[in-house]
Amino acid sequence: MGFLDHFAFIAEALAHLSVGIPRTILLAVASLLIGFVLAIGVAAALLSQAFLPRWIANGYVYIFRSSPLLVQIFLIYYGSGQFRSLFESLGLWGLFREAWFCAILALALNTCAYQAVLIAGGLRAVPWGQIEAAQAVGMSRCRVFVTVAFPQALRHALPAYSNEVVLMIKATALASTITILEITGLAKQMASETYRPFEVFAAAGLVYIALNGAVAAGFTRGERFLRRNVAQRT
Amino acid sequence: MDLGILAWGDTGWGDELARGVLTTVAIASAAYLVGAALGTLLAAMKLSGTPAMNVPAAVYTTTMRGIPEMLVIYLVFFGGGALSSWIASSVLGIHDRVDLPSFAVGVVCIALSVAAYACEVIRGAVLAVPGGQIEAAEAVGMTRSQRNRLVVAPQAFRMALPGMTNVWQFALKDTALVSIIGVTEVMRTASIGSDATKQPFTFYFAALVIFIVIAYLSQRLFVRLQASADRGVRWGS
Known part of the structure; x- marks a missing residue:
């Protein structure tokens, strides 16, 4: 086997794996967005004055952050089978039988826990004077949150968010363990069909590095955009 | 849900899971120590300020942080196996398949x-x-090595601990991934148990609880370590 042949095969693998790129992106984007919406509520609960919501939110965050994502995915996908009759009577079995649904649910619940901590940290960093000022001009609590506190919290959280997006793109690889043929799933399939695992998995690695490089570059631009109205320290 | 299948002994899976816990902790600890040593070396390379050291370290960390850990495991296990087989056959003339x-x-x-x-x-x-x-x-006339050993290292250790606690949690959770190459740690034991008993929820839930308990206990160990590293520090002075 010639040296050039390896590169030719890696190029072939890249072409084959590119089919999985939209699937990986779909998994990541769907779970990040669902996780984000849920995380706003969880972050609010984490900062709540009331004991019960704070306690529940803390418990949720603790459980999802200190156990492996693979366990969470298997628990939802395979574990739901143990309660099949219950899910059938609730009319939910059609969903839980679906690998895509279970993967996105597990990824979303997982990233929600991490995002909630990020958002709560961002909210804590908003200067209290800003909230008081907003209240002083007669804004409602809800309006203070939406127009004053939350946008500033996001700006604080954004650098850490780029990290979370990269971690989620990496995490989508675990969906391959429950039959989803995204980049890693396709690579596994191709490696066992061609008996050339080294080239195939290396090609998959290149695809992930390109994806995550694009994410990092995008976030650098986004940060610059969000800081456009912030006075520059000189 | 029948928790009897998690009992100790021949009738239950308690002892199998306990053995899995030992394997999980062993893998996580070994990987953490080796990784920390390698990480120190990489950090020294990045801090050296010479491009010949700097660039390889930066390429390594960017690459590793951009690729899913599971893919790294596939690459090393299957790719490394294929590579070893190829070397064995072309260089050593052994034509058996090599399994790592x-x-x-x-x-x-x-x-x-x-x-x-x-x-x-x-x-x-x-x-x-x-x-x-x-x-x-x-x-006070310390040499470079004295300075690093007696002044920089102890203080850097203290400041690295919170971050290294997070890295430990990463390592612990990553051990679940080695179940895909057949290491019988907690996750793999849970899979075997769920296949044998058709009680997947019971087993994966047990695995979830086990990981949370290990994470909690090790967290407390790190808190103690931090307290001992922080002794003699005057806060707010």
Whole structure:
């Protein structure tokens, strides 16, 4: 086997794996967005004055952050089978039988826990004077949150968010363990069909590095955009 | 849900799971120590300021942090196996298929990813040691090695601990991934148990609880370590 042949095969693998790129992106984007919406509520609960919501939110965050994502995915996908009759009577079995649904649910619940901590940290960093000022001009609590506190919290959280997006793109690889043929799933399939695992998995690695490089570059631009109205320290 | 299947002994899976816990802790600890040592080396390379050291370390950490850990495991286990077989047949003339030991591969793969994350933590901690400390060490005539050993390292250790606690949690959770190459740690034991008993929820829930308990107990160990590293520090002075 010639040296050039390896590169030719890696190029072939890249072409084959590119089919999985939209699937990986779909998994990541769907779970990040669902996780984000849920995380706003969880972050609010984490900062709540009331004991019960704070306690529940803390418990949720603790459980999802200190156990492996693979366990969470298997628990939802395979574990739901143990309660099949219950899910059938609730009319939910059609969903839980679906690998895509279970993967996105597990990824979303997982990233929600991490995002909630990020958002709560961002909210804590908003200067209290800003909230008081907003209240002083007669804004409602809800309006203070939406127009004053939350946008500033996001700006604080954004650098850490780029990290979370990269971690989620990496995490989508675990969906391959429950039959989803995204980049890693396709690579596994191709490696066992061609008996050339080294080239195939290396090609998959290149695809992930390109994806995550694009994410990092995008976030650098986004940060610059969000800081456009912030006075520059000189 | 029948919790009897998690009992100890021949009738239940309690003892199998306990053995899985030992394997999980062994893999995580070994990978963490190797990864921390490798991470220190990478941090030293990044701090050296010479491009010949700097660039390879930066390429390594960027690559490792951009690739899913599971893919790294596949690459090393299957790719490494194929590569070893090829070397064995073309160089040594042995035409058997070479299988790499999955436990060792698991440790190496997790250590490789721990190193990438630990590197950033340790680099940050070294940079956080106040410049005055280094100047003071120079002023009393310490050599470079004395300065690093007696002044920089103990302080950097203290500042790296919170970050290294996070890296430990990463390593611990990553051990679940080595179940895919057949290492019978907690996750793999749970899979075997759920296949045998058709009680997947019971087993994966048990695995979830086990991981949370290990994470909690090890967290407390790190809190103690931090307290001992912080002794003699005057807060707010």
